[in-house]
Amino acid sequence: MGRGRVQLRRIENNNSRQVTFSKRRSGLLKKAHEISVLCDAEVALIVFSNKGKLFEYSSDSSMERILERYERKLYAEKQLASTGSESQANMSLECSKLTSTVEALRRNLRQFQGEELDALSLRDLQLLEQQIGNSLKRIRTRKNKLMHESISLLQKRERALQDQNNVLAKKLKENEQIPSEHAQQEPQHPAQNSSSSSSVQPPATIQFPSLTIGGSYGAMEGTNKEVQLNLNLNLVPIL
Template sequence: MGRGRVQLKRIENKISRQVTFSKRRAGLLKKAKEISVLCDADVALIVFSPKGKLFEFATDSSMDRILERYERHTYAQQELLPTNSELEVNWCLEYPKLRNRIEVLQRNISHYMGDALDALSLRELQYLEQQIDTGLKRIRSRKNLLFQESISNLQKRERELEQQNNMLAKKVVRENEKELTERVQLEQQNRLALTSSPFILPPPPAPITLPLTIGNSFRASDPAMEEAGIPERPNINALLPPWMLRHLNE
């Protein structure tokens, strides 16, 4: 079972307090020695027992040197840190300077805007004009640089769009060629199937035009009937009796 956490308060029992001091002192000296060896640090440790006995530890450099170094460092820090009175004096001196600086800046801004120019002399106006010209040159230079960057980006975008357009055009051409090839192959297959099939219908016969009848009888001889192979029919007038012919004529 591990040891519980020790409550940090004064040990009332004198014997226990002395035993604890001896143990913790030995551990503290050991840790100081370890950190001086591992980290190559100058360590000085001073411990007084409850009875006033001194225990100390110092690295290779003596205790006096480490203490002198500590005093110099502390004194230098105190020299750097100003007191409250010095801070107040510094702020009182800085306030008028900062106020005058703000007024000068505001006046320069109004001059750059073209206001309050009556109080300026010829030399001051020339100096102001030179400053404005210098500022305009810098502004134009920056503007031209931004224009060039924008044009470069637009040209780059144009090239990318042209490449995409060319790729799409090539893709469309390939698809059209593929579709045309498939159509030609399908037509060839259909033609081959029609030519190789044994069941082929004969062509439809030519229409036969019959001769017109005049007076309820066919013509004596018609070339169209001869070409069609239709035999001539006998004259109906020669076969009917005379009284029937009179009746038909009426």
């Protein structure tokens, strides 16, 4: 039969307790050495017997270096824990402050809307009225400024449209004058042709000096007619 399971309790017999301590101590030191070699771990083992005797093992040549590293690690963890607790406390305090601020702002907003005024004194009501008056004054100033800016912009647009309208009207007037000028110039061409043609006259005939001999004779009997004979004798000068 195999060994039974050993109960983990204090051994009452001093001799048995001493033997068990020696065996377990050797096995513990052996396991510490094995884990330091196999896993490349830094191991520091310190054991005090019930009589105060010290037994230690260090994977490094100096036990103090491992202990210093342990102390630094322990101190950093304590600082981190304290910082975390302080940060949490600060966050809780800040959260409560923000909650109070939000509630005060909501109350002020309701009071500006004319609600929850029963808890305010006369002085508080006067201050509230003054704040509302100042707010209205700033609102009116801003509104008037925007209105003036809008009016100025509309006036600029109106002037620009008026200028465009004037330009278009001028172009339209010019376009209307061009056909009328053409219509006035077209009838002048025949007149010019006639005047030019009339200016060209055939050569005048040569007038020579003439001698005219004329006489009047009475009419025949029984008639009231008058016969006039004109004898023209054209004498052509001999050149």
